[in-house]
Amino acid sequence: MVEWKMNRETGVLDRMDERQLGYFFDVDDTLYDHLTPFRKAVEAVAGVNEAFPYEAAYHRMRYYSDLLSLELGGAGAMGTGSPMEEMRRSRFQLALAEFDIELSMEQAAAMQAAYIGCQYEIEMFAGARELIAELVRAGHVVGLITNGTGEHQMNKIRAMELDGLIPPAYQFVSGVVGWDKPDGRIFAHVNEVTGTLPANSYYVGDSWRNDVVGAVEAGWTVVWFNHRGTAPESEHQPHYTVKSYAEIAELLL
Known part of the structure; x- marks a missing residue:
């Protein structure tokens, strides 16, 4: 046809x-390799050592990123501003909490900043x-x-x-x-x-x-x-x- x-x-x-x-x-x-900036950000803020399961934590971060993004209507609806920044902080907090690392909002914001800072390298x-x-x-x-x-x-x-x-x-x-x-x-x-x-x-x-x-x-x-x-x-x-x-x-x- x-x-x-x-x-x-x-x-x-x-x-x-x-x-x-x-x-x-x-x-x-x-x-x-998307794991590289994640690893650098976690190391910089959480101060974990080589034994930390970075790959497993990275997968959970991506899971929460997709989930929270979907709840906000997807990338096209989020744009920029507070909802986007809150989503980006929350994905780190939720993911690392599963590995017994509790992040404050300030720490999560610092981790997101470190993550973005090296994402283009x-x-x-x-x-x-x-x-x-x-x-x-x-x-x-x-x-x-x-x-x-x-x-x-x-x-x-x-x-x-x-x-x-x-x-x-x-x-x-x-x-x-x-x-x-x-x-x-x-x-x-x-x-x-x-x-x-x-x-x-x-x-x-x-x-x-x-x-x-x-x-x-x-x-x-x-x-x-x-x-x-x-x-x-x-x-x-x-x-x-x-x-x-x-x-x-x-x-x-």
């Missing part, structure tokens, strides 16, 4: 190329940039889909110097688009804008809830970047599970 999409510039229908492959990547903890995972560049050279549609506020996420993308590889029009930030993963509308929006079809779209991401669940339900092919060895959280089935960019490159290229 031939599918069509409306060209927003010309106002006419364009035929969608059924052969066009689209490769899309999550940002946080998929393109770069980004070093991409080995092989990530090379893979993206190779997919672009091969003529595929390549893009990013990430949850968060526009300015915050775009600062990370710029820190990784990805504008030269991925067109800004293919950088989809939930706070700008209006829907947070795993909402299927953000994946449908990406297909519409890029002229790709769900059946020919691949998504690489680390988050089970946001990336695996969201992309599977959108009808995309899902590559779960499970580099932290976490357990599935539902009955959804990623098409591929990998632990390194060497594996991802072997699969996609």
Whole structure:
């Protein structure tokens, strides 16, 4: 069956190329190690030692971040100001309380400040940039889909110097688009804008809830970047599970 999409510039229908492959990547903890700024922030404020279970605490922080963000209406609704700052403090308080560290509001604010302060000191995972560049050279549609506020996420993308590889029009930030993963509308929006079809779209991401669940339900092919060895959280089935960019490159290229 031939599918069509409306060209927003010309106002006419364009035929969608059924052969066009689209490769899309999550940002946080998929393109770069998101644990690094978390670890630095916890060390700076809580003064814990090497034995502290940073990875487990990090997962709980991301859990509360998603939960509290959803309660506030998602990244598109939060914007900036008090609700956003309170959410960012609370996620640290709730997560670390599970590890017997009680943070005052002042400590949580200091931890958030330290976290943001080093979040843009980004070093991409080995092989990530090379893979993206190779997919672009091969003529595929390549893009990013990430949850968060526009300015915050775009600062990370710029820190990784990805504008030269991925067109800004293919950088989809939930706070700008209006829907947070795993909402299927953000994946449908990406297909519409890029002229790709769900059946020919691949998504690489680390988050089970946001990336695996969201992309599977959108009808995309899902590559779960499970580099932290976490357990599935539902009955959804990623098409591929990998632990390194060497594996991802072997699969996609």
